Amino acid sequence: MTAVRVIGGGLAGCEAAWQLARRGVAVELYEMRPHKRGPAHVTDSLAELVCSNSLRGASLENAVGLLKEELVRLGSLIVGSARLAAVPAGGALAVDREQFATLVESRLAAESLVRIIRDEVASIDPEIPTIVACGPLPSEPLSKAIDALLACAPAAVGVTPSRLHYYDAASPIVATDSLDLAPMYRKSRYDKGDGDDYLNVPLSREQYQTLVRDLRELPKHQPKDFELDADAGRIQYFEGCLPVEEMALRGEDAMRFGPLKPVGLRDPRTEKSPYAVVQLRKENAAGTAYNLVGFQTRLTWPAQKEAFGKFPGFANAEWLRLGVMHRNSFIDAPRYLLPDLRLRGFERVWFAGQITGAEGYVEAAACGALAAISAAHVLRGLPPPIAPADTALGAVVAHLQNTQSPDFQPSNVSWAYFSTLPNAPRDKRERRRLLAERALALLGEWQASLDRQDAALPVPA
Numbered sequence: 086m087t088a089v090r091v092i093g094g095g096l097a098g099c100e101a102a103w104q105l106a107r108r109g110v111a112v113e114l115y116e117m118r119p120h121k122r123g124p125a126h127v128t129d130s131l132a133e134l135v136c137s138n139s140l141r142g143a144s145l146e147n148a149v150g151l152l153k154e155e156l157v158r159l160g161s162l163i164v165g166s167a168r169l170a171a172v173p174a175g176g177a178l179a180v181d182r183e184q185f186a187t188l189v190e191s192r193l194a195a196e197s198l199v200r201i202i203r204d205e206v207a208s209i210d211p212e213i214p215t216i217v218a219c220g221p222l223p224s225e226p227l228s229k230a231i232d233a234l235l236a237c238a239p240a241a242v243g244v245t246p247s248r249l250h251y252y253d254a255a256s257p258i259v260a261t262d263s264l265d266l267a268p269m270y271r272k273s274r275y276d277k278g279d280g281d282d283y284l285n286v287p288l289s290r291e292q293y294q295t296l297v298r299d300l301r302e303l304p305k306h307q308p309k310d311f312e313l314d315a316d317a318g319r320i321q322y323f324e325g326c327l328p329v330e331e332m333a334l335r336g337e338d339a340m341r342f343g344p345l346k347p348v349g350l351r352d353p354r355t356e357k358s359p360y361a362v363v364q365l366r367k368e369n370a371a372g373t374a375y376n377l378v379g380f381q382t383r384l385t386w387p388a389q390k391e392a393f394g395k396f397p398g399f400a401n402a403e404w405l406r407l408g409v410m411h412r413n414s415f416i417d418a419p420r421y422l423l424p425d426l427r428l429r430g431f432e433r434v435w436f437a438g439q440i441t442g443a444e445g446y447v448e449a450a451a452c453g454a455l456a457a458i459s460a461a462h463v464l465r466g467l468p469p470p471i472a473p474a475d476t477a478l479g480a481v482v483a484h485l486q487n488t489q490s491p492d493f494q495p496s497n498v499s500w501a502y503f504s505t506l507p508n509a510p511r512d513k514r515e516r517r518r519l520l521a522e523r524a525l526a527l528l529g530e531w532q533a534s535l536d537r538q539d540a541a542l543p544v545p546a
Contacts, residue, residue, distance in 0.1 A: 088113045089214040089460055092206045092227070094131040096163050096446055097438025098218035099189050100453030101460075103162035106198040108461040108539055114193065117205035123222040127406075131201070132163065132189035136255045137376065138368055139179040140167050140446050141497075145521040146514050148498045152447050152477035153178065154521075155528050156454060162189060163450035172367045173282035175273030181369040209234055214433045214464060216456045220449075221413030221439040228414070231440075238421055239430045255410075256380045257389060259365070260403040261373050268397035269365075274349040283366055284375060285350055286396050287359030293341065295395060300333035303388035306410070325444060325497055328382045328410060344379025363396055374405055382408040415442040417493050418485040425459035425469035426452060426485070435460060441485055444495035451481050451498075458535065467538060473531045475503050476524040 089105055091098045094116030102112045119129040126133055142150045156164045167178055170185035193199050207226035209215055211234070219227055264284075271281035288296065332339045341347070345361040352359060365375035382389060386407045394402055416422070418441045421429055426441065428434045435456040438449040455478060459469040472478035483502035487493070500517065503524075509516050 087111075087214060087464075088200070089216060089457075089464070090115065090206075091216045091218055092209075093218040093220055093438070094118070094201070095218060095220045095438060095449065096132055097220070097449040097453035097456075098216070099132050099193060100156075100161060100163045100450040101216045101218055101437055101457040102193060102199050103196070104159070104454045104457035105461060106196045107160055108457070110198065110457075110461050110464065112199045113202055114199055115202050115204060115206045117224060118203070120203065121205055121224060123220070123224070128186070130183075130186035130190060131193065132166075132186045134180070134182050134185065134446065136381075137179075138172075138182050139174060139177050139366065140164075141177055143176060143178045146517040147176075148477055148480065148500050149445065149447050151521045151524055152451055152481070152498050154525065155477050156447070156451060158525070158528060158532060159454055159458075161450060161454065162192060163453075164447065166192065170370075172370050172372075173279055174366055175280075175282040176275075176277035177366075179366060184370065206230075209434065211431050211434050214460055216435045216437050216453070216460060217440060218437040218449075218453055218456070219440055221415060223414065223440070231416070234428060234431065234434065235416065235421060237430065238428055255406070255408060256376045256378065257382075257393065257404055257408045258368055258374050258376045258406040259399070260405055261375055263401055263403035264375075265398040265400065270352055270354060272350055272353065274364075283364045283378075285352075285359075286363040286365065286398060287347075287352055288345070288361040288363065288396070290360045292395070292397070293345070293361040294337075296392060297333045297337060297340070299388075299392035299395070300330040300382075300384070303392055304385045305330060305383045305388070306385055325495075326381060328408075329380050330382060330384060368405075380408060381410065383410045384408065413439060413495075415440055415495055418442045419488040419493055422485060423469075424471045424482055424486055425463075426456045426482075427459065427463075427469070432463070433460075439495070442493060442495045443481055443485060445497045448481055448498055451478055454478075455482065462538065470531070470535060470538075473527045475520075476528050476531075478528070 088111040091102050091112055091114045094114060098114060102114045105112045116131060126135060144150045145154060153164045166185055166188040167180050170180040170188055172179050172181050205224060209230045269284050269286050272285055273280050273282045332343055341361050345363060347358045347362045350362050364378040366378050368374035368376050389407050393399060422436060423429055426435045426437060437452040437456040441452055443449060443452050455472055463469050472482045477498055480498050480502035484496050503520050506519055
């Protein structure tokens with residue numbers, strides 16, 4: 086039996102391998118570590134979370150929360166493992182990184198149809214069924230192989246065959262026992278979750294203004310020439326993940342309406358809302374480490390210690406990781422990919438994860454699942470199943486098929502790609518609850534159809 090080659094042991098690749106195996110398809114899962122590491126990796130584990138440890142909102146009134154539930158109903162390895170490795174995070178699903186990666190890797194290693202190969206892939210043979218899930222930082226040989234494929238794809242006619250790029254970032258992580266907790270208070274925004282899942286650092290107006298000034302004036306890592314956007318001559322940031330210094334440049338109060346928003350975070354000691362709030366979220370189940378929520382940055386490491394060391398309680402902070410930024414690459418998905426995530430003109434090559442322009446951990450896993458489901462059907466000679474509209478999975482695909490904008494950019498899943506309900510209620514939460522109910526009903530119908538086809542057909546030789 087011909088095995089499907091999955092390139093990349095991140096969230097998309099691991100989910101793709103799992104979904105293929107569940108459908109009786111053999112998989113060769115390639116991961117280049119430990120022989121070679123990407124610039125953002127710090128471990129050799131499969132499914133390493135290189136940025137935040139949060140998979141974002143958990144409720145069904147949140148688009149990414151709905152996407153998680155849809156994936157769980159498809160038997161998701163990634164979301165299922167995340168729930169088992171969860172740490173308190175209010176209304177979000179955050180995980181203990183090490184426990185999460187261990188769960189994912191051990192479950193894949195125990196799957197008889199999955200063979201994990203620790204080796205770099207430097208070329209792509211379009212005759213071999215392949216899911217390219219290399220993530221947004223492929224190695225140079227693989228980057229060239231992807232470019233070569235794009236150059237041959239029909240979409241490349243009249244289009245420069247190159248990948249686009251943007252910047253992503255990782256927030257600093259601090260050791261809990263190095264902090265003075267006296268100025269801080271435990272509370273989740275609007276008392277979600279257990280109500281005390283975050284450590285909150287209140288800032289006065291003066292402390293906030295000092296932070297803004299530091300972010301604007303302290304030294305920053307200068308981008309290399311290859312990191313600059315060729316047309317704009319500057320860094321092209323993903324708007325959903327701006328570095329804090331970029332926010333500081335956009336206006337005095339930009340951060341107070343962003344990651345430092347005090348709304349829903351009244352200090353229980355005073356019953357008043359601080360001028361601004363720095364939130365710290367648990368990095369592990371033991372709570373021995375916290376990350377600074379939303380503090381991705383290009384500040385130099387000494388500058389980060391200087392600026393963040395001024396926060397109340399941070400005078401003796403021990404930094405387990407300081408913020409870093411790195412280039413992420415993605416293809417022009419609307420012009421290169423079909424709705425089932427196959428590369429146009431190539432019957433047996435799929436793309437999945439952040440390389441497609443689907444931004445976010447859960448969205449990456451969703452792409453892995455969708456590419457795997459398509460591959461399992463195409464290899465059986467069936468038409469590829471397309472994620473149904475008005476589901477969160479369908480919304481991920483709709484973004485990757487949006488040809489309206491000539492400048493395709495990465496995006497998280499959102500309600501923007503859902504059609505409106507007839508007689509929709511005015512209340513937003515109620516409206517989204519009804520949208521989620523409809524989505525799960527549609528997903529159930531789609532999943533039943535997939536199950537009938539999977540049960541009726543043999544695995545291809």
